[in-house]
Amino acid sequence: MRDKAKHAMRLILEAARFEVEDVDDPLDLSAVRDDTCLLVLCSNDSDLISQFDKTNYSLMIDDHEMTCKKLLFSIDKDIVTENCIHWGVDEFVRYTGEAVLADILDRELSLDLTSLKSRKITVADAAAGQEIAQKEEPSGITIPHYPIKITEQAAMRTGGVQGTAKLRFIPYYLFHYTSSGEQIYKERRIPFDADGWGAINAINGIKIDLDDKLVEENEIPFGAEVADPHIRKDEATERIVSELIDRLTQKVRIKQEKGDAIFYEEKILKPERKNISVESRQVFIPIWQIRGKKIVEVNAFTGELLSEPMDEGVEIF
Numbered sequence: 001m002r003d004k005a006k007h008a009m010r011l012i013l014e015a016a017r018f019e020v021e022d023v024d025d026p027l028d029l030s031a032v033r034d035d036t037c038l039l040v041l042c043s044n045d046s047d048l049i050s051q052f053d054k055t056n057y058s059l060m061i062d063d064h065e066m067t068c069k070k071l072l073f074s075i076d077k078d079i080v081t082e083n084c085i086h087w088g089v090d091e092f093v094r095y096t097g098e099a100v101l102a103d104i105l106d107r108e109l110s111l112d113l114t115s116l117k118s119r120k121i122t123v124a125d126a127a128a129g130q131e132i133a134q135k136e137e138p139s140g141i142t143i144p145h146y147p148i149k150i151t152e153q154a155a156m157r158t159g160g161v162q163g164t165a166k167l168r169f170i171p172y173y174l175f176h177y178t179s180s181g182e183q184i185y186k187e188r189r190i191p192f193d194a195d196g197w198g199a200i201n202a203i204n205g206i207k208i209d210l211d212d213k214l215v216e217e218n219e220i221p222f223g224a225e226v227a228d229p230h231i232r233k234d235e236a237t238e239r240i241v242s243e244l245i246d247r248l249t250q251k252v253r254i255k256q257e258k259g260d261a262i263f264y265e266e267k268i269l270k271p272e273r274k275n276i277s278v279e280s281r282q283v284f285i286p287i288w289q290i291r292g293k294k295i296v297e298v299n300a301f302t303g304e305l306l307s308e309p310m311d312e313g314v315e316i317f
Contacts, residue, residue: 002028005042005073008096013038015099015109027052030068032059037068038113044076053081069113085113094222098140101226110140110219143226144217145169145284146210146301155288155298158305163292167224167300169284171202173236174212177244181275185267186254192271194248200236202229202282214301215283226284237278244278245270 006028013020018031018038026048029040037059041052049072057068070084073092087095095111102109150158152165179194199210220226249270256263286300297306 002042005092006040008092009040009042009071009073012095012099012109012111013040015102016111017108030059035066036113037066038071039068040071040073042073044074044079046076046079049074049079049081053083071113095140101141104228105141105143105226107142110142112140140219141226142217142219143169143284144215144281145220145286146214147216148221148286148300150288150298150300150303152288154303155300156290158298158303159288159290159296161290161292161294161296163290165288165290167221168287168289169220169224169226170287171227171229172199172208172210172283172285173202173231173233173280174199174210174215174283175237175240175278175280176212177240177276177278179244179248179271179276181271183269185252185269186265188252188254190250190252190269192248192275194244198240199283200231200240202231202236203227205231205236205239212283220286224286229282233280233282237280240278240280241273241276244276245273 010020010029013029013031016033018033018036020029020031022028023030023039026041026043027039028042031038031040039057041049043049043052052070052072057070059066059068071087072079072081072084073087075089075092077088079086095109099109148167152167155165156162174197176197177194179192182189182191182193184190197209197211198207200207249268252267252269254265254267256265287306288298288300290296290298298304299306
């Protein structure tokens with residue numbers, strides 16, 4: 001069990017951009033990042049934990065001595081420490097899942113390494129604190145997203161359903177397009193100028209009107225879920241270009257007279273691909289999914305009641 005815990009702790013710390021190495025017994029790992037040094041012990045041995053808790057450790061790098069923080073992972077709920085960071089099952093599960101998500105999104109995991117004195121937590125304390133933690137704690141995952149302006153209760157009122165609400169973040173490609181150029185046909189000038197913003201759902205391909213003015217780059221709430229995109233960025237870009245070309249394409253009809261005859265000539269003119277530019281990036285829109293007598297979803301940014309699921313039932317990580 002200790003080897004498995006050690007492996008998982010390595011993944012967590014590497015997701016937080018630490019340089020992680022094995023160390024000699026009785027410790028398990030050392031992790032260094034910038035001016036932070038961390039020593040890790042995975043154990044349920046009370047004597048070993050007691051020795052770890054009261055021992056001071058330091059690391060010498062290029063004649064610079066760094067005082068090491070100590071991180072203990074133990075599933076023994078009766079263990080009490082005074083001088084180290086103490087992770088139990090809840091912290092282990094939380095950070096293991098967030099490390100996987102950080103790897104998927106290619107982002108740095110944020111860890112709370114505040115060294116506070118721990119205490120025994122009663123069952124009543126844990127039950128009371130769990131709900132607060134889920135609602136108020138940051139998740140450690142930072143993604144670009146639109147702000148959450150609608151509360152859980154407001155979403156339930158909008159949806160007309162009472163039940164269990166879950167906050168989910170749906171991926172979109174936010175894009176800005178520009179088009180230029182023109183064509184001349186029979187002395188007729190046809191311009192192809194265009195400039196605008198929009199977004200395309202990275203799962204079901206639905207387009208909506210959005211701009212980048214309100215996008216935030218900060219941590220999402222603890223317990224929120226983030227959907228994985230099913231449409232690649234280049235696929236979304238090509239669709240945007242194709243639709244813009246179709247929208248700007250014009251049918252030109254020219255009237256001509258030859259003697260007593262009048263006839264019309266039609267020509268379809270399209271903008272050239274080289275004159276179209278699309279810049280896009282991935283952002284996320286928060287939604288509340290409420291499960292009661294039925295399942296409803298409410299956009300947590302706009303307050304809009306959604307007529308269809310944002311993710312078409314895709315698996316959530």
